[in-house]
Amino acid sequence: MATLLLSAAGTLVAGPIGGAVGSLIGARVDSHLLDRGGNREGPRLSDLSVQSGDYGAPLARHYGVMRSAGTLIWSDGLRETAHRSGGGKKSGGRTTSYSYSASFAVALAGRRIDGVGRIWADGKLLRGAAGDMRSGGRVRVYDGSERQTPDTLIEAALGPGHAPAFRGLAYAVFEDLELADFANRIPNLSFEIFAGSAAPETIVEDLGAACDVEMSASRLTGDMTGFSAASHSALKDLLGVLAPIVPHKVLASPVGLHIAGPAETKAWEVSPSDLVGGETIGERRRDVRSAASGSPGILTLAAADPDRDFQPGVQRSFRVGARQAGVRHIELPVSLHAGRAKQVAEACLRRLWDRRRSGELRLPFHHIHLAPNDAIRLSDGSEWTVTGTEIAGFTVTLSVEQRVGAGPQTPPAADGGTPRVEADIPQGETVTRVFELPPMDGDPDSSIRLRIAAGGRSPGWRYAEIWASLDAEESWRSIGVISTAAKMGRVSAVPMSADSSFWDMQSSVIVDMLDDQALENASRNAVLSGANLAKVGDELLQFCRAEEIAPRRWRLSELLRGRRGTEAAMATHVEGEAFLLLEPEAIMPFDVPLDRLGGTIHIKAAGPADSLPLVPVEAVTISGANLRPLSPVHIHMRRGADAGLNVCWIRRSRRGFGWPDHVDVPLAEGRERYRLRLSSQNGTAEYLVDEPQFALSAADQIATFGAPVTGGTLAVSQLSDLVGDGPETVFEF
Incomplete structure (x- = not known):
């Protein structure tokens, strides 16, 4: 290429002789201007796939839309965060787990870019096109302008005045990227770059311009989605990579090089009288058409396919009748749709076969202006491309090959294969439920258990990090991550009251679910073993049948009601109350100490793209429901011969749901005590007893109420030394 440039300069200064001398000089400096030392290869598609941290690694120059890895240019190391949960000895003790995050910067391009779209980590989508992160952390992108300022995080780590601004370099800064999904290491990142x-x-x-070569171009053709120069390659190698997609020739101009498209190529006329000795090309050509080993029968072309998240796609072209002639593979750092890649592959194969016909011509000295890549047309109408020149004895000897005709302009039909792409659906808003439950299996005996569920309306919801404040929102700490969306919704038709001792075959619950998750049927045996337990308002119930009657609307029937001592809640249902399927996963x-009883805890659930200060807060007043005794059952009252009241009841235990010995249930409290509230037409009185029975003589009735008690209500509740009264059972008489 420098040969062409200096040849043109010599011709301008000293005519044809000067042009010949310029060509000789240019041949010597060509490697310095365009090749710069040793054998090199042009950039390949694989140059874009692996993240590097090597010092001196080349910085890619991207054009259009490409997916490319970057170069790690700064890291602040790993950050360890402790998460503590659990409580007393009976609940297994306190558990401490650790999570890790990292802050680092990745160089993306050695020229200014327009922005970054999606980001992949270890091949999985990390950030969607809308900017939502799949893992915790934040990312900032700098476009590589000459006015960009240092990143605040890097400046805080290195000190004011010591952080580079990386002007002219496009890069991304990741702040506190959660590493749990990547084996606690910085993942291999790739970026959708708009450049x-x-x-x-x-x-x-x-x-x-990047190679300090004055070069212009015009009327070049060749559609592509994107191109990347991602290696230390000579300019001629970079142009060579473009050649299969953008046919061109390199021309000399007074001010540098000019890259001309086929439409600008002028064919120089060569008449029979110009041929030295009257030779024709047919007499002097070296016809290599029979040398089939020089051209493949199959050509494969690999390029990034935008329809497959820029994963490498391969298109093949076959030469009819020549499939045994061998295979040639071309790998290009470009992004092409499948049809365009097929078109390029067919054009490359056709060019290889058409150019097998070559030859030599000897012309008079006035044809010294002809140079490699020039076109000539003979009197028979055939066109040839000059591939080399030799000047000897005032004769110009040209090496030529036959020119390639234009192929079809419409991209052929091509199949890029079934794309294995990850759906880019934003996570959307996180919906949270914070609640307490009656005593459940595995609950601690000496601390209060809060429970948290999360999900979202968007099918792209993935996880939320849960934060808690125990000091009225003065400070927040992370208590873990929920990565399984709960099945929840709102009740549009409430169930009627029923007897909790039998299957409820009359009632049903209609639920409008938050998302597209399905509810499932379960057999009676499965239900009796704990399946399909749901919180509907304040009642816990189970269901055998789940029927979707409209999109996201379900009817639940064949119910077991008032589970875990929630019979009283059967009469409190209202439309619009919350529904939540209680699946442990x-x-x-979240266990809190007993001294928080009656206090308020604040909870936030932050999705990956949420800013913690802007996340809504849910305030919960702690009641200690998991430590409260259950309400007594089977209250029975009879009057003695002296008109005294004799009352007895059956105690239930928050640790006795399994009824393992079929005789009695464990007490589960420090001591057995009950509170009774006896109300009549003459007033109310309270009594404390330490056994499940109570007697009030006629004399005591008159002393307390002024008259015998003939009717009223008796409310009985069991007491806990930890959290006070359990729920009451009210008996009317």
């Missing part, structure tokens, strides 16, 4: 025009003229002129337990 301006992928027009061939733009690419060629920018590459010339979707619910996070």
Whole structure:
């Protein structure tokens, strides 16, 4: 290429002789201007796939839209965060787990870019096109302008005045990226980079400027989605990579090189009288058409496919009748749709076969202006491309090959294969439920258990990090991550009251679910073993049948009601109350100490793209429901011969749901005590007893109420030394 440039300069100064001398000089400096030392290869598609941290690694120049890895240029190391949960000895003790995050910067391009779209980590989508993160952390992108300022995180780590601004370098800064999904290491990242025009003229002129070569281009053709120069390659190698997609020739101009498209190529006429000795090309050509080993029968072309998340796609072209002639593979750092890649592969194969016909011509000295890549047309109408020149004895000997005709302009039908792409659906808003339950299996005996569930309306919801404040929102601490969306919704038709001792075959619950998750049927045996337990308002119930009657609307029937001592809640249902399927894998337990009883705890659930200060707060007043005794059952009252009242009841235990010995249930409290409230038409009185029975003589009735008690209500509740009264059972008489 420098040969062409200096040859043109010599011709301008000293005519044809000067042009010949310029060609000789240019041949010597060509390697310095365009090759710069040793054997090199042009950039390949694989150059874009692996993240590097090597010092001196090349910085890619991207054009159009490409997916490319980057170069790690700064890291602040790993950050360890402790998460503590659990409580007393009976609940297994306190558990401490650790999570890790990292802050680092990745160089993306050695020229200014327009922005970054999706980001992949270890091949999985980390950030969607809308900017939502799949893992915890934040990312900032710098476009590589000459006015960009240092990143605040890097400046805080290195000190004011010591952080580089990386002007002219596009890069991304990750702050506190959660590493749990990546084996607690910085993952291999790749980026969807938008870098301006992928027009061939733009690419060629920018590459010339990057190599300090004055170079212009015009009327180049060749559609592509994107192109990347991602290696230490000579300019001629970079242009060579473009050649299969953008046919061109390199011309000399007074001010540098000019890259000309086929439409600008002028064919020089060569008449029979110009041929030295009257030779024709047919007499002097070296016809290599029979040398089939020089051209493949199959050509494969690999390029990034935008329809497959820029994963490598391969298109093949076959030469009819020549499939045994061998295979040639071309790998290009470009992004092409499947049809365009197929078109390029067919054009490359056709060019290889058409150019097998070559030859030599000897012309008079006035044809010294002809140079490699020039076109000539003979009197028979055939066109040839000059591939080399030799000047000897005032004769110009040209090495030529037959020119390639234009192929079809419409991209052929092509199959890029079934794309294995990850759906890019934003996570959307996180919906949270914070609640307490009656005593459940595995609950601690000496601390209060709060439970948290989360999910979202969007099918792209993935997880939320849960934060708690125990000091009226003065400070927040992370208590874990929920990564399984709970099945929840709102009740649009409430069940009627029923007897909790039998299957409820009359009632049903209609639920409008938050998302598209399905509810499932369960057999009676499965239900009796604990399946399909749901919180509907304040009642716990189970269901056998779940029927979707409209999109996201379900009817639940064949019910077991008032589970875990929630019979009283059967009469409190209202439309619009919350529904939540109690699946252990979707619910996070959070144990708080007893001294928080009656206090308020604040909870936030932050999705990956949420800013913690802006996340809504849910305030919960702690009642200690898991430590409260259950309400007594089977209250029985009879009057003695002296008109005294004799009352007895059956105690229930928060630790006795399994009834393992079929005789009695454990007390589960420090001591057995009950509170009774006896109300009549003459007033109310309270009594404390330490056994499940009570007697009030006629004399005591008159002393307390002024008259015998003939009717009223008796409310009985069991007491706990930890949290006070359990729920009451009210008996009317």
